[in-house]
Amino acid sequence: MNGNFYERFILDRTPAENAKFNPYYPLIGSGLDDPLIVNGKEFVNLASNNYLGLATDKRVKEAVIKAVEKYGTSLCGTPIATGYADLYRNVEQRVAKYLELEDAILLPSCYQANNGIFSALATKDDVILVDHYAHSSLVEGVRSAGCKVRPFLHNNIESIEKILSRCTDYKTIFVVTESVFSTEGSIAPFKEIVNICKKYKAIPVIDDSHGIGVIGKNGSGILSHFDIENFEGIYLTSLGKAFANAGGVIAGKKSLIDYLRYYCPHLIYSTALTPATLAGIDEVLNIVETEFTQLSEKMIRYRNIIRNGAKSGGFHLADGGAPITSIVAGNTHETFLLAKQLYENGILSTPFVYPSVPKNEGKIRLIAGANLLEESVIKAAETIREIGATR
Amino acid sequence: MSFREKIIELVKENLENKEVSVTGESLLEDDLGFDSFATVMLINSIEDEFGINIDVDSVKDTLSVNDIIKKLSENHPEIVARK
Ligand SMILES: Cc1ncc(COP(=O)(O)O)c(C=O)c1O
Numbered sequence: 001m002n003g004n005f006y007e008r009f010i011l012d013r014t015p016a017e018n019a020k021f022n023p024y025y026p027l028i029g030s031g032l033d034d035p036l037i038v039n040g041k042e043f044v045n046l047a048s049n050n051y052l053g054l055a056t057d058k059r060v061k062e063a064v065i066k067a068v069e070k071y072g073t074s075l076c077g078t079p080i081a082t083g084y085a086d087l088y089r090n091v092e093q094r095v096a097k098y099l100e101l102e103d104a105i106l107l108p109s110c111y112q113a114n115n116g117i118f119s120a121l122a123t124k125d126d127v128i129l130v131d132h133y134a135h136s137s138l139v140e141g142v143r144s145a146g147c148k149v150r151p152f153l154h155n156n157i158e159s160i161e162k163i164l165s166r167c168t169d170y171k172t173i174f175v176v177t178e179s180v181f182s183t184e185g186s187i188a189p190f191k192e193i194v195n196i197c198k199k200y201k202a203i204p205v206i207d208d209s210h211g212i213g214v215i216g217k218n219g220s221g222i223l224s225h226f227d228i229e230n231f232e233g234i235y236l237t238s239l240g241k242a243f244a245n246a247g248g249v250i251a252g253k254k255s256l257i258d259y260l261r262y263y264c265p266h267l268i269y270s271t272a273l274t275p276a277t278l279a280g281i282d283e284v285l286n287i288v289e290t291e292f293t294q295l296s297e298k299m300i301r302y303r304n305i306i307r308n309g310a311k312s313g314g315f316h317l318a319d320g321g322a323p324i325t326s327i328v329a330g331n332t333h334e335t336f337l338l339a340k341q342l343y344e345n346g347i348l349s350t351p352f353v354y355p356s357v358p359k360n361e362g363k364i365r366l367i368a369g370a371n372l373l374e375e376s377v378i379k380a381a382e383t384i385r386e387i388g389a390t391r
Numbered sequence: 392m393s394f395r396e397k398i399i400e401l402v403k404e405n406l407e408n409k410e411v412s413v414t415g416e417s418l419l420e421d422d423l424g425f426d427s428f429a430t431v432m433l434i435n436s437i438e439d440e441f442g443i444n445i446d447v448d449s450v451k452d453t454l455s456v457n458d459i460i461k462k463l464s465e466n467h468p469e470i471v472a473r474k
Contacts, residue, residue: 132407132428139428150435151428154407166439358407358424 015353019336021343023351031056034372038348044380046306046366047348049182049241051214051323052288052295053371060244060283067279074274079106080261083272091278094285096251098220101235104251105260106278107267110209110238111137113248116266117205117234118145118174121256125171129163129202131155131178131188136356138176138207155181157192164200173202179211179222183352183363185320187215191226197233204233213242213284214299214322219292245280247273295370299323302368302377309381310366313388318363325366335362338387345383394471398460401440405432415457437463441470 016022026038026047032055035042054060067087077083088106096104107113114137122128122145130142133154142149148170153159160175167173175197177188190206197204208221216224219242223231231252239247250260250267260267288295303323310317310327318326329335332353339351342364350365357363366384368377392400395415402413402423411423419425425433434445449466453459464471 130428132432149431151432153405153432163435355426358426359420360424 015332015336018333019340021336021340023336023339023343023349026348032369032371034376035346036348041346043343043346043348044372044376045348046342046368046380047350048369049210049367050244050369050371051242051299051367052219052244052292053299053369054242054244054284054287054295055369056371057244057283057287059287060280063279063283064276067275071275073276075272077272078268078270079272080268085272085275085278087275087278087282088272091281091285094282095249098218098285098289099223099235099249099251100220100229101223101231101251102254103257104249105257105264105267106239106273107248107250108270108273109240109246110207110236110248112266112270113236113250114138114141114207115144116141116264117236117250117260118142120260120264120266121145121234122147122174123171126174127167127170127172128174128176129160129167130176133181133183134176134178135182135207135209138178142174142176155186155188157189157196160193161196164196164202167200167202173200174205175202176205177207179206179208179225180214180322180324181320182210182322182324183357183365184318184326185322185324186318187211187225187321188222190222191228194226194228194231194233204231205236206233207236209236209238209241210322210324212237212239213288213292214296219288219296239277239281243281243284245277245284247277247281298370299368302370302372302374305377305381306366306368306384309383309385310388313385314391315384315388323367327364327366329362329364331360332362335364338364341387342384345387347380347383394464394473395460397440398437398463399456401436402433402456402459405429405436413456415455415460417456418454419456419459420454433459441467441473443467443470 029037032048032050036045075083075085092104118141124147127148128142129150129152132151150163180187194204211221213219235251237249239245307325316328318328329338335351335353339349342349353362399413417423438445450462
């Protein structure tokens, strides 16, 4: 019975075999310190989304420990049941205030929020416009909504407007994009997108996972980055990147968020974020509200050091305004080989290959968190330059 | 503009990289870097342009721009003649 079932799932190992290197699932043996321990060896970590370097911040760790002592490890319930700790409500409210939005809910991850939001809100009479290069979680989410999905050219206002002008027979139009596209570090022209949504009475939906804690006033993300006030759309973000914890946020108008509190299955049927995570987020909020400027200056300075190293090594970089350096590496094999060279020189990077990025446009992403030592960043930049110059 | 030229124009319009040249022989995935969303964008543009509904499954196995033109000619002969 089912003799063929398992034969369908054969992993293609050729890219790793050809490069004699598998860049995925590196075994991490320490916190995100400098150096980072990978497979038992010391590395400069240019791979994590720990932009502000808060994942190992002493204050964050202490807040987490305190919460565990008070609440234990889990409330073993979904938010609608016993999972709604006072800590949980406090973080919901603080996050909403920080974003200058009316209300917010917290899900276990942004992947889950993105997966759940469209099936909870869209009907078959609606249409969803989505950026061609949107994150997998958004693509899965919009596809599950059961309505018409119309991708638009990446970050391209003309393409959005052209499609919007054709969308006359739909009840609701959603326009979905990301703030910072993390494989290249580009920032979406979101102010223009919001304006065009107003013109066509569409609802803008923004995934700010790589924007929160990275851009905007006190790191509060894309809305403040572009001075967008009274945002009429839906805001999504991850608390697992610059916010150094875990969780997905859906924020926006109070009436909508209240509705989701009862009608978003991805929220109400999934165990609530743990007290440890909630306390961690709470402490990160304390820190960004007072220290974002300093941390951000360091993050940008490090980005520039790495970027200059890569540039003077002759690497072709993807363009972007975010603190991400993205080397255009070529096909899958070339991307794996570059990741391997970096790895052999003590640098952990994130390689993206097809289908995460377009075919033959593999990228190596480098993010230097603000917790790294400046000397490590300078040394890594020099190593990257040398690797580039000797190719 | 002939039907064929129009389809090639729509393919170009839906490319992220405008520097890639497009001919009837261009392979959608290998030459033009088409992914599933790019295919959806192209189909949507053709639908908008000609006011028809295209069954996405009907173009699933198309490899080249010519294959798309052939499939459309078979399934929607009325649009080929359109001026
Ligand atoms: C743009 C974007 N959205 C959503 C997610 C998912 O976030 P989370 O890790 O909270 O599930 C990611 C993380 O990879 C992301 O980059």
